[in-house]
Amino acid sequence: MDIYEKIRPKFWDTDSGTGPGKNLFNYRRIWRIAIVILAVVALVPLMVMACIDYNVTQRSLESENLLRTARTTSNTRRTVAYFLEERTNALDFIAQHQGLSTLRQSQTLKRVFASLKNSFGGFVDIGIIDSQGRQVAYIGPHDFLGIDYSGQEWFTGTMERGTYTSDVFLGFRDEPHLVVARRVRDEKTGEDFVLRATLDTGKFNAILSSIDLPGGGDAFVVDTQGVIQTPSREHGDVFSKVDLFLPTYSERTSVNQILAKDGTDYTVGYAYVRGTPFIVLIVKKTATLMEPLETIRMELLWILVSSIIVILLVIVGVATYMVNKIYIADQTRARTLHRMEHTNRMASIGRLAAGVAHEINNPLSIINEKAGLIKDLFVFKKEYAHDDRLLSNIQSILDSVTRCGKITKRLLSFARHIDVEQDSIEFKDLADEVVDFLRKEAEYRSITITMDIPENLPPFVSDRGKLQQIFLNLINNAFQAMNDGGQLYIAARKITENRLIFSVDDDGCGIPEADMKRIFDPFFSTKKKRGGTGLGLSITYGLVQELGGTMAVESEVGKGTVFTIIMPLQGPHKA
Amino acid sequence: MKVLLVDDEVELVSAMAERLGFRDIDADWTDNGEEALKMAASTEYAVAVLDMKMPKMSGLDLMELLAKDHPTMKYVFLSGHGSETDFKAGCAAGCSYLIKPIQIEDLVAKIQEAQG
Numbered sequence: 001m002d003i004y005e006k007i008r009p010k011f012w013d014t015d016s017g018t019g020p021g022k023n024l025f026n027y028r029r030i031w032r033i034a035i036v037i038l039a040v041v042a043l044v045p046l047m048v049m050a051c052i053d054y055n056v057t058q059r060s061l062e063s064e065n066l067l068r069t070a071r072t073t074s075n076t077r078r079t080v081a082y083f084l085e086e087r088t089n090a091l092d093f094i095a096q097h098q099g100l101s102t103l104r105q106s107q108t109l110k111r112v113f114a115s116l117k118n119s120f121g122g123f124v125d126i127g128i129i130d131s132q133g134r135q136v137a138y139i140g141p142h143d144f145l146g147i148d149y150s151g152q153e154w155f156t157g158t159m160e161r162g163t164y165t166s167d168v169f170l171g172f173r174d175e176p177h178l179v180v181a182r183r184v185r186d187e188k189t190g191e192d193f194v195l196r197a198t199l200d201t202g203k204f205n206a207i208l209s210s211i212d213l214p215g216g217g218d219a220f221v222v223d224t225q226g227v228i229q230t231p232s233r234e235h236g237d238v239f240s241k242v243d244l245f246l247p248t249y250s251e252r253t254s255v256n257q258i259l260a261k262d263g264t265d266y267t268v269g270y271a272y273v274r275g276t277p278f279i280v281l282i283v284k285k286t287a288t289l290m291e292p293l294e295t296i297r298m299e300l301l302w303i304l305v306s307s308i309i310v311i312l313l314v315i316v317g318v319a320t321y322m323v324n325k326i327y328i329a330d331q332t333r334a335r336t337l338h339r340m341e342h343t344n345r346m347a348s349i350g351r352l353a354a355g356v357a358h359e360i361n362n363p364l365s366i367i368n369e370k371a372g373l374i375k376d377l378f379v380f381k382k383e384y385a386h387d388d389r390l391l392s393n394i395q396s397i398l399d400s401v402t403r404c405g406k407i408t409k410r411l412l413s414f415a416r417h418i419d420v421e422q423d424s425i426e427f428k429d430l431a432d433e434v435v436d437f438l439r440k441e442a443e444y445r446s447i448t449i450t451m452d453i454p455e456n457l458p459p460f461v462s463d464r465g466k467l468q469q470i471f472l473n474l475i476n477n478a479f480q481a482m483n484d485g486g487q488l489y490i491a492a493r494k495i496t497e498n499r500l501i502f503s504v505d506d507d508g509c510g511i512p513e514a515d516m517k518r519i520f521d522p523f524f525s526t527k528k529k530r531g532g533t534g535l536g537l538s539i540t541y542g543l544v545q546e547l548g549g550t551m552a553v554e555s556e557v558g559k560g561t562v563f564t565i566i567m568p569l570q571g572p573h574k575a
Numbered sequence: 576m577k578v579l580l581v582d583d584e585v586e587l588v589s590a591m592a593e594r595l596g597f598r599d600i601d602a603d604w605t606d607n608g609e610e611a612l613k614m615a616a617s618t619e620y621a622v623a624v625l626d627m628k629m630p631k632m633s634g635l636d637l638m639e640l641l642a643k644d645h646p647t648m649k650y651v652f653l654s655g656h657g658s659e660t661d662f663k664a665g666c667a668a669g670c671s672y673l674i675k676p677i678q679i680e681d682l683v684a685k686i687q688e689a690q691g
Contacts, residue, residue: 361675362584368676369590380597396586443630 011327034319073269122203165276217284363400452491460569481508511555580604582626608632627654649689
């Protein structure tokens with residue numbers, strides 16, 4: 001709680017108050033609005049930028065993944081194609097170089113097979129099949145001489161097309177193998193034979209398994225029916241049907257994103273190996289491929305969150321600082337205004353004191369003269385005791401002293417520091433008191449003051465000093481507006497159960513329409529050159545509001561002005 | 576020698592008149608300008624002692640009116656107000672000026688001085 005006390009800004013606990021300036025001094029509201037506006041302006045572009053950045057990164061990562069998969073697929077296709085082509089070309093070479101009749105000799109075939117195994121590798125066996133499908137020569141681990149292949153698909157395919165690469169199949173030997181075959185014509189007899197070699201699937205598989213796939217994934221070969229030819233890690237065993245959708249034949253490598261049956265998203269690269277029934281598949285889990293995005297996203301989120309926190313902290317700090325400054329400025333302004341009000345009041349009191357001094361001087365002169373006369377009587381007449389004249393003179397001295405006393409008391413009641421002091425006030429007494437101060441001036445200037453105040457007006461509770469100042473200001477203003485011999489009319493009425501209305505009505509110069517709106521503004525004065533501060537009416541207005549009353553003015557140039565004040569019988573309760 | 580005292584305070588002016596009487600100065604008094612004009616018309620006064628501030632007609636106004644009919648009359652002004660403007664106006668008129676409350680001896684001296 002101590003820390004909270006320390007960081008809590010000064011304006012936090014201020015009462016926004018009531019009245020027309022309510023929003024002007026609601027510092028928490030200003031603070032909130034500042035924070036919201038700054039936050040929106042700062043954070044919205046930041047978030048938009050973050051979203052755009054995220055999307056761009058995602059898109060570029062996706063396209064990069066597709067490209068990379070396509071490249072791997074193409075390379076693999078090339079490797080597979082080259083592997084098979086190399087071996088079929090070797091067969092071609094042997095057939096052309098040795099001639100079929102030479103090859104049919106078991107010794108020759110054996111030698112050729114041995115050099116094939118040594119130089120190329122991957123060969124399991126080699127055989128020659130005559131046009132009837134009968135194997136007429138064979139070198140290999142099995143005893144396949146004389147076997148009839150006439151019903152086999154690869155045999156008919158080779159006889160028709162001249163060259164053939166088979167699927168991986170089990171065949172007679174009951175183990176997966178693949179076959180490359182060549183149709184060879186015997187130059188002497190003109191008869192067609194098929195030169196056939198079996199390739200080791202292990203070697204073939206090794207090509208695929210040796211491919212380095214970043215982030216895991218599968219590289220394997222299927223045939224055009226989708227039957228898996230080489231071992232795959234996740235997409236089924238050899239000879240089972242692959243669980244992925246196969247696209248139609250295309251010369252080019254294609255990469256698709258495929259949703260598998262189990263709901264996993266795969267990025268799959270396809271490449272048809274020309275001249276063979278093989279399709280090379282590179283299968284990667286899209287999620288794995290997109291893993292870098294996760295890192296980027298975390299980084300982005302981290303930066304975003306820390307930026308937001310920093311921005312919010314700065315905004316809150318700056319807003320607090322600024323609103324605090326405004327609050328302090330307002331406080332200073334209020335203090336200054338209050339000081340001016342006080343100065344103005346002091347000036348009023350000073351003027352009053354001067355007036356009062358004048359008023360006191362007259363009775364003092366009388367005291368002086370009367371006392372002097374008594375002295376003279378003693379000096380010149382030599383008679384004292386039981387002298388009625390002496391007594392009446394003494395009486396007149398006493399009367400004059402009483403008059404002095406009264407005036408002094410009134411002066412004091414005015415000069416008294418005007419605190420919030422609730423007093424039960426008879427308006428008649430108050431008006432008399434105020435008017436008495438100005439009665440002499442009124443007499444000198446032949447201004448007639450008419451008071452229309454009913455005797456049965458209820459007393460009201462308010463601040464006497466403030467009320468005195470209000471009326472003194474109003475009557476002073478009226479005097480300044482009036483010519484000598486004017487009429488001032490002061491009236492009071494009860495308008496409702498708990499409100500009184502007072503009016504001060506002069507027949508002076510009046511207020512022009514243009515000035516009407518500004519007369520209650522501080523520092524507005526039409527007589528600045530004559531020493532007016534322009535604070536009189538503004539302070540009067542402030543005082544009326546302070547006492548819970550309202551003030552209105554009606555004026556006509558050349559005819560006069562009426563100030564009307566409506567005052568509650570019960571003043572505002574102050575805590 | 577006749578002296579005219581004009582002041583709106585009856586008590587003041589009557590006592591003052593009486594005290595001047597003790598000092599062999601024959602003083603008449605009144606508390607307003609109109610009455611003073613009437614009295615001046617019927618009696619020849621050498622010096623008029625006037626209060627500066629009086630209702631309706633101020634001391635200076637009264638002096639101007641009196642001066643028209645009685646060019647030789649001298650004036651002494653009394654004021655309860657220490658105002659500088661009043662002092663200047665009083666002095667400009669070439670007369671004596673006293674601030675209340677006054678010492679009777681000072682007044683007698685001023686009257687004699689004014690009379691020459």
